[in-house]
Amino acid sequence: QVQLVESGGGLVQAGGSLRLSCAASGINFSIFTMGWYRQPPGKQRELVAEITRGGSTNYPDSVKGRFTISRDNAKNTVYMQMNSLNPEDTAVYYCNTRLGPLRYWGQGTQVTVSS
Numbered sequence: 001q002v003q004l005v006e007s008g009g010g011l012v013q014a015g016g017s018l019r020l021s022c023a024a025s026g027i028n029f030s031i032f033t034m035g036w037y038r039q040p041p042g043k044q045r046e047l048v049a050e051i052t053r054g055g056s057t058n059y060p061d062s063v064k065g066r067f068t069i070s071r072d073n074a075k076n077t078v079y080m081q082m083n084s085l086n087p088e089d090t091a092v093y094y095c096n097t098r099l100g101p102l103r104y105w106g107q108g109t110q111v112t113v114s115s
């Protein structure tokens with residue numbers, strides 16, 4: 001079965017950095033679009049970064065220039081480097097993969113940014 005396992009979350013002070021990782025199994029990783037979403041407390045889940053099979057990336061304005069998504073197809077892993085974190089980045093971060101109608105989610109990892 002498909003598994004997405006996130007790691008790298010935690011507590012960080014404002015201005016700090018974290019690197020999230022998501023290890024995938026059960027899919028042909030190299031052909032799937034990989035993404036990171038987040039869900040702040042009391043809010044809806046939102047896209048924060050996406051990378052296609054060809055390496056094209058997409059970010060919302062709220063994280064552009066601070067977050068960087070990358071993928072290592074040899075390791076079936078997607079990463080997200082998060083810099084200049086602020087308290088508004090506090091959320092549960094979810095790894096996502098999609099291909100056509102297929103979509104899978106990880107269990108989420110908590111990121112908390114203290115002021």
